[in-house]
Amino acid sequence: MSQRYKVGDHVSWNSEAGRVSGTITRVHTADTEYKGHRRRASPEDPQYEIKSDKTDHVAMHKESALKKLG
DSSP: OOOOOOTTOEEEEEETTEEEEEEEEEEEOSOEEETTEEEOOOSSSOEEEEEESSSSOEEEEEGGGOEEOO
16 A cells, blocks of 8 residues: 655645645545536545645645655
8 A cells, every 4th residue: 555645744746837845734535526527535545736846726636646755
């Protein structure tokens, strides 16, 4: 099983603009609505809300899309 992340962890992920980094602000362990779309999440397969380091953009990604920094 891959590494689990928590609020406050600094992570990076690929986006249309290239590699982006940010800080996890929330962990979703149940299905949730995000930007008008249903996002599937569970304790075994959570979704992470991440605030970009460079902008106010907030993204949501599964664990498999993230890489922990430093």
